[in-house]
Amino acid sequence: MKPVDVATSIVETLPDALCIASLGTAVSALRVASNDGPHYYFGASMGSALATAMGVAEAVPQRTVVALLGDGELLMGASVLWSVGAYQPQNLIAVVLADGRYSITGGQSLSRTTNFAAVAEAIGGIEGRRAKTANELAVLLREPGRPRLIEAEVDEPAWPGPSPFVDPARVRVAFEDNIAGVGTGHVRALTSGQS
Amino acid sequence: MNQRDTEPAGTMTVPTGLDWQAALAEAFIANEISVVSFVPDSRLHGLLEQLEAAEIPLRSLAREEECVAYAAGQRLAGKRPLVVFQSSGLGNSLNALATLAVPSRLGLPIVISMRGSLGEGNPSQLPIGRAVEPILADIGIPSFTMREAAQGAALVDGVCSLAFKARECAAILLAPELGGGRETR
Numbered sequence: 001m002k003p004v005d006v007a008t009s010i011v012e013t014l015p016d017a018l019c020i021a022s023l024g025t026a027v028s029a030l031r032v033a034s035n036d037g038p039h040y041y042f043g044a045s046m047g048s049a050l051a052t053a054m055g056v057a058e059a060v061p062q063r064t065v066v067a068l069l070g071d072g073e074l075l076m077g078a079s080v081l082w083s084v085g086a087y088q089p090q091n092l093i094a095v096v097l098a099d100g101r102y103s104i105t106g107g108q109s110l111s112r113t114t115n116f117a118a119v120a121e122a123i124g125g126i127e128g129r130r131a132k133t134a135n136e137l138a139v140l141l142r143e144p145g146r147p148r149l150i151e152a153e154v155d156e157p158a159w160p161g162p163s164p165f166v167d168p169a170r171v172r173v174a175f176e177d178n179i180a181g182v183g184t185g186h187v188r189a190l191t192s193g194q195s
Numbered sequence: 196m197n198q199r200d201t202e203p204a205g206t207m208t209v210p211t212g213l214d215w216q217a218a219l220a221e222a223f224i225a226n227e228i229s230v231v232s233f234v235p236d237s238r239l240h241g242l243l244e245q246l247e248a249a250e251i252p253l254r255s256l257a258r259e260e261e262c263v264a265y266a267a268g269q270r271l272a273g274k275r276p277l278v279v280f281q282s283s284g285l286g287n288s289l290n291a292l293a294t295l296a297v298p299s300r301l302g303l304p305i306v307i308s309m310r311g312s313l314g315e316g317n318p319s320q321l322p323i324g325r326a327v328e329p330i331l332a333d334i335g336i337p338s339f340t341m342r343e344a345a346q347g348a349a350l351v352d353g354v355c356s357l358a359f360k361a362r363e364c365a366a367i368l369l370a371p372e373l374g375g376g377r378e379t380r
Contacts, residue, residue: 044295045294052265055266055270058230060272080256082257169299
């Protein structure tokens with residue numbers, strides 16, 4: 001899969017979900033897949049996206065919340081898996097773009113294969129799964145039983161396209177409106193510096 | 196100081212029910228705090244215990260950065276979270292404060308129990324203790340030191356107004372003079 005295939009599977013399978021994308025590839029992929037939809041795009045704060053998704057999930061239990069994460073991102077903040085396992089928000093799904101690389105910084109390899117699905121299972125309180133294709137991912141996204149971590153195998157790590165440098169003010173307001181159920185369309189001028 | 200009780204937290208006995216802890220708890224309850232994300236600390240235990248008694252959910256998270264990021268998610272959903280940790284954990288929290296909460300104007304009230312200041316007996320705590328106020332100021336977070344229980348209501352009202360009305364992160368620093376600390380242990 002390419003990162004965009006993963007993001008597209010998420011927005012097509014769970015069109016009403018609130019998505020939170022970690023900085024870099026995940027942001028760019030979700031921008032393509034959702035046509036700059038009103039999701040939460042991290043412009044920085046590497047390692048924090050899943051904790052924020054957990055906060056949203058507990059605050060909005062009636063909506064499914066999907067965290068789309070780089071594998072380097074989750075590695076940096078991996079302690080949050082123990083927190084998710086402890087509090088187990090039932091509406092939270094983490095999808096990891098598993099390409100073994102820090103894509104945003106030039107494609108350097110992670111020091112070791114992450115295998116987050118097995119880690120999640122070992123921690124307990126989180127279901128760990130792996131998906132090789134977009135169809136497999138869609139099936140796992142629909143299955144009941146959460147919180148869940150799905151490691152999506154990215155074997156074509158192509159850069160999705162749109163800039164990962166987003167305007168945090170526009171991102172926040174659009175996402176707040178999405179939670180409130182208003183203004184759920186395309187977010188104008190999402191890239192920082194656009195007008 | 197009105198120390199009513201001591202209770203065990205793990206293997207260490209920590210003071211609870213101190214007048215300043217009660218003043219803070221009462222004020223945060225009055226400001227309708229909806230959830231607390233924290234990393235444990237001996238001086239903060241009494242505050243957290245009273246907030247939990249008021250049925251405010253507590254989230255004991257693995258590191259301070261997580262506390263800030265979790266609270267950021269709660270703020271995006273319109274909730275009124277409180278972040279609580281010790282000053283030695285400020286460094287762990289900076290990425291989420293400086294590149295998420297502040298630029299996105301998520302407005303978080305923060306309570307920081309101070310180490311590395313008056314009476315500190317652990318040399319390893321001193322540099323970060325000295326740096327707390329300038330670091331917070333440099334990333335745009337005003338901080339206000341609490342030295343006696345009588346300040347509690349005004350400080351809590353003030354940081355909650357900054358956080359929830361002006362959307363600015365703001366911190367209360369708990370000075371060692373309040374007591375209940377472990378600076379000399």
